[in-house]
Amino acid sequence: MPESIARGEPEASPRIEYELQLYYWMKLIRAFEDRVSRLHRQNKIVGGVYSGAGQEAIVTGICAPLRDGDFVAPLHRDMGVFIMRGVEPGRLMAQLMGKETGLSRGKDSFLHGGDMAHFVFGSTSMLGSSLPVAVGAALKFKMKRDPNIAVAFFGEGASSRGDVHEAMNFAGVHKLPVLFVCENNRYAYSTPLEKQMAIEDVADRAEAYGFKGHVCSGNDLLAVLEVTERVVDKVRAGEGPALIECKTYRYRGHSEHDAALYRDKEELIEWESRDPIPRFEFYLEKKGHDIKRIREQIDGKTHQVVQEAVDYAERSPLPDAKEVLEDLYAPPPAPVTPSSNSNSNNGAR
Numbered sequence: 001m002p003e004s005i006a007r008g009e010p011e012a013s014p015r016i017e018y019e020l021q022l023y024y025w026m027k028l029i030r031a032f033e034d035r036v037s038r039l040h041r042q043n044k045i046v047g048g049v050y051s052g053a054g055q056e057a058i059v060t061g062i063c064a065p066l067r068d069g070d071f072v073a074p075l076h077r078d079m080g081v082f083i084m085r086g087v088e089p090g091r092l093m094a095q096l097m098g099k100e101t102g103l104s105r106g107k108d109s110f111l112h113g114g115d116m117a118h119f120v121f122g123s124t125s126m127l128g129s130s131l132p133v134a135v136g137a138a139l140k141f142k143m144k145r146d147p148n149i150a151v152a153f154f155g156e157g158a159s160s161r162g163d164v165h166e167a168m169n170f171a172g173v174h175k176l177p178v179l180f181v182c183e184n185n186r187y188a189y190s191t192p193l194e195k196q197m198a199i200e201d202v203a204d205r206a207e208a209y210g211f212k213g214h215v216c217s218g219n220d221l222l223a224v225l226e227v228t229e230r231v232v233d234k235v236r237a238g239e240g241p242a243l244i245e246c247k248t249y250r251y252r253g254h255s256e257h258d259a260a261l262y263r264d265k266e267e268l269i270e271w272e273s274r275d276p277i278p279r280f281e282f283y284l285e286k287k288g289h290d291i292k293r294i295r296e297q298i299d300g301k302t303h304q305v306v307q308e309a310v311d312y313a314e315r316s317p318l319p320d321a322k323e324v325l326e327d328l329y330a331p332p333p334a335p336v337t338p339s340s341n342s343n344s345n346n347g348a349r
């Protein structure tokens with residue numbers, strides 16, 4: 001979309017075009033998630049809805065510098081990762097509505113619905129268990145000398161789980177190309193940060209596993225982008241894993257059924273005043289853009305994209321009951337014959 005905005009600005013440089021694209025992505029993710037929250041109230045969504053509203057700068061700033069073929073394991077709050085990695089918004093919406101055209105053909109809610117065509121692993125119910133999977137992908141990249149990297153998102157709540165530590169330890173020992181991203185939004189469901197961990201920064205844990213931890217404001221797109229661009233280059237160059245902790249806040253409850261009464265209203269207002277979208281608009285305006293015009297154009301476009309996604313999902317059929325047992329298991333591997341086995345280590349696996 002921003003290419004067309006830039007057409008009215010003949011002097012636009014690739015960097016300006018890129019920044020407008022980032023703005024578009026943040027706005028699209030917010031519009032998509034807000035619509036999903038409304039659809040949930042209309043009883044049109046299957047399963048829980050975990051809105052990432054307020055955390056768009058993290059998903060955008062982390063995913064923008066990635067390349068095709070990089071493996072990403074999002075957390076349950078990261079619908080934006082799918083959008084950023086090129087999954088069609090209509091298919092994502094169909095997944096949320098449990099339709100045949102969704103990522104898992106109507107067999108799941110948003111949780112577990114990955115899209116390996118775009119190298120996006122579905123978020124797992126079991127908190128933190130996607131990190132060892134991302135580390136496995138990174139191990140494969142290293143063994144095959146593939147220049148891709150793996151990215152694993154997790155919350156500060158998940159960081160208290162054993163899987164997370166095992167994954168980081170293994171990645172540190174083997175210097176794997178994996179970026180760990182902690183979206184620290186201060187609450188794990190109703191558990192506040194200080195009841196979750198005895199230290200201030202999750203990033204401090206990285207050092208114990210032999211790599212660097214970085215802290216940035218997750219509500220400042222430019223801050224997330226700056227540290228990600230720098231760190232991703234090093235991870236890709238074979239310098240081993242890294243951890244980026246983004247300090248942020250979620251606006252809505254843990255999920256749509258949670259009124260979040262355990263939070264102080266003042267605290268929410270304070271964080272809303274640090275919203276990543278107006279913050280980036282301020283930056284664009286100071287750089288000389290006509291932000292009112294850009295906002296209008298982008299709002300029009302994001303509304304259209306989201307509406308088309310909803311229309312597509314609503315028009316799509318529910319899955320046929322006959323398919324209920326399809327796609328549950330990977331096809332069995334081809335049988336190993338003595339001749340195809342001749343190079344193996346006495347058949348040992």
Ligand SMILES: Cc1ncc(C[n+]2csc(CCOP(=O)(O)OP(=O)(O)O)c2C)c(N)n1
Pocket residue numbers: 075077125126127154155156157158159161183185187188189254
């Ligand atoms: C192992 C495990 N324990 C508990 C839960 C229940 N649960 C689901 S989400 C959540 C809070 C997660 O907090 P955090 O990891 O900080 O991510 P956030 O939801 O804040 O983005 C909890 C406790 C779970 N799904 N898995």
